[in-house]
Amino acid sequence: MKRTLEYTLCRTRNNTPLVTLDSPLGNGQELEPDALRALAQALLDIATQAEQQDVGKHYHTSKGAVEFE
Structure with missing residues (x-):
């Protein structure tokens, strides 16, 4: 069964x-x-995305979703 994070x-x-x-x-x-x-790999991938984002003055939040089995 696929799950969405x-x-x-x-x-x-x-x-x-x-x-x-x-x-x-x-x-x-x-x-x-x-x-x-x-799930662990999906969380690691999200952590990498978070570290790579620019959180400077003109920052905007972004949403995403990952499906995993």
């Missing part, structure tokens, strides 16, 4: 990268090891 790339008050996960994780969700690995 929705997120928002934003910044903190100190202009450092911040990610808001807009999808419920946990909360009784059952994941087999392969799905858990796919």
Whole structure:
């Protein structure tokens, strides 16, 4: 079963990268090891995107979604 991980790339008050996960994780969700690995990779990819964004003066948040099994 495919799952969707929705997120928002934003910044903190100190202009450092911040990610808001807009999808419920946990909360009784059952994941087999392969799905858990796919989720971990999706989170690592989102973390990389967050670090690569420009959080300067003219920053705008951006939303994204990743599907994983």
